[in-house]
Amino acid sequence: MEHLATILDSVADGVFTVDQQMRITWFNRAAEEITGFSREEALGQSCCEIFRSNICFTHCPVREALASGEDVVNRQVDILDRDNREIPISVSASVLRDAEGNPVGGVETFRDLSQIEALKREVEGRYTFQDMVSRDPRMRQLFDILPDVAVSDATVLLQGESGTGKELFARALHDLSPRREGPLVVVNCGALPEPLLEAEIFGAKRGAYTGSVEDRSGRLEQAEGGTLFLDEIGDLPLALQVKLLRVLENREYQPLGARRPRRADVRFVAATHRDLEEMVADGSFRRDLFFRINVVNLKIPPLRERPEDIPLLLDVALDRFNRAYGKRIGGFSPEALEFLLNHDYSGNVRELFNLVERAVILCRDTTIGAESLPSRRERPQDSTEPALVGRRPTVEQLQQLLRRHRGNKTAVARELGINRTTLWRWLKEDSP
Template sequence: MPKVDHCKQLTVILNSVADGVFTVDDRMRITLFNKAAEEITGFTEEEAIGRHCHDIFRTDVCFTSCPVKEALESGQPVINREVDIITKEGKKVPISISASMLKDENGKPLGGVETFRDQSLIYALKKEIEEKYTFHDLVSRNPAMRRLFDVLPDIASSEATVLLKGESGTGKELFAQAIHDLSPRRKGPLVIVNCGALPEPLLEAEIFGARRGAYTGSIENRPGRLEMAEGGTLFLDEIGDLPLPLQVKLLRVLENHEYQPLGARSPQKADVRFLTATNCDLEDMVEKGTFRRDLFFRINVVALQIPPLRERPEDIPLLIDVFLDRFNRTYGKKIRGFSGEALQFLLGHQYPGNVRELLNLVEQTVILCRSGEIGVEHLPAGFLEANDRDEDVSFGRRSRINKAILQDLLARYEGNRTKVARELGVDRTTLWRWMKKFDLKN
């Protein structure tokens, strides 16, 4: 039987994998360089062998936070660190790096090994998705949302008053921002008033302004949001909460383009474009007499209905990527994404709080996650309990489940969650939720 050349066999294997692989000695000089490494960097094996790795991987991290040095010094592997390298031809290429220490048969360090993957295609696809499905700060592939994106430039170019309708958290303020940014008034201010945030006397002064002495404690002239929005756009959020007396004053502004601050002797002109939003059924409020019919017709010149997130589930993965990228930058983390099990929960949730709820959920999990992937264990217990997706499976068993039973099963199967879930007739995500509920770590 012919003798096997293990070194040659190893070289063949390494040259057949798609990831770049190279090794270094204890002086950080390259000792092995596979075919994929040649293709990604542009350097041949002959050019790379014997040179310091920073001569080949020309990137700032080589001198600040080299993954191989970090693995050698800590003894712990570095997993999926994303950096940009400059190829031999001067092209910038995004790669994902993993590095570990190399040891001999006695455990003595010999050097390090690094594997890296070209992320150019992933970045290109991500950019294409962003360009195709992003409109200003709005992201969607949903047909109803795309139709709204299509008409926004035409609406923005007019002076028409716009009523944005939708549940709380659907992104009405982002739509208002997009309309303002696309309008001829974009160089002016966008001023926002939440009509439900203040009691009537304070809200009146907030919107219309007040002159010195108009009320107790008023010692100087106070400009209102109308004056602050001069030449720009005033966005009245939650207009359904505007008290009836202020509805009359607002109607006068819309009809005559003038208003009178509290305590003022004469009215003043308003050069302002109005955007409004509500999560209420204004038509029903008109019928009940809690919202003026004439004001409703004035603000309902153009109405846009923003669908809730539960009606556009295809947007959830897009939004998760956008929010994950945002919070990675905010908190200085490099989380790649959610595990399959965690993602199942996110995709199956109904989101009564809409996009805002998803935003808060991603932020919370990013804060809690210490690894490169967000798992079920990082999801809030309340969120997990609200997402019992096993209503038709083992109902009798679930109704009898308690902490003692789970502890016994986990001990019996030595912490193997797959076997415990199979015994209970549920999936692993349901078992995760129960363990979190009873504060069981293993």
């Protein structure tokens, strides 16, 4: 027994044993160092008095091992040491049996993860820019030039698939610019039909159109002194492209029904998931407007082309939703992690965050398991050609999608990564 005690005191992991009443019967030297409690203080105490964790009364690893007869392995939790400092640890627990194999208590081993967590924060800090994280060389290059682009007043075009974080880039450009004290105003060019979109951007005087009963300020006026972010500019109707071009050329605009033009002291940032050069070629986007907004072009790569970012983003998402929902989930099971690391993420970063948020909401343990992720039946089928996502399909492709979704336009728009209003406009333009 003395020889065994010497061995247990020499290991780096904390080890303690409990009887069937959950009172501590053994406490090694590493357990003393991690918790701050001496062996004399711990022996005979209820383990929850010494091993003070948020899971003691809900998901106690020793109780689970005793109830199931199965080992609990590498569960990440936090404990409070003697000085009430929070210590991240990894816990494993097993049933303790006598010579006849009868359970007489439990044994728990735990490892201090403080240095690992500190290193993780250092790594995250190294690869974090504003609210974005990435290890990808192309993303790091974008982070590197973003401050130089931000301090200019040049119009910026952000190109990337839906969900890649174009709005985060727009916000970073604003926050790093001399206009940071002014407003950042966002308008989605595909969210409204043309008459309402015109009033939304340029504003309208009372009586300018049916239902206009009072003066309405447009997003241009609201963005005065700041930045106007034109999201999904590829969905802007041709008639409004002409009006926007005029603003970009002479910094003047005229609200609907107004007699005099107004000056626009605004910095423009535009974004699209569509191929504007192809749209220029087929006549659906004005060439002169394309050149006006394409002063600085930043292309954001999709998540499938930067898989090294997935672990970083999973950590960021888990931390965000733990705080949002008041949970203390420590990580992912091997099965859940395998799914998340190998998922194709056609919806990019937005889809990854949605998956983690769902998992955090559904998870009742301290580790996210595969049961908290979509089942195979729930997962969207990758039936849309990659080349079609974010681009305007042909009439035949649209009809095929409508047949597959039984006429459900919302489902078709979701699969194409576009707004339903944009789909409606495409269908209208393609009709004979």
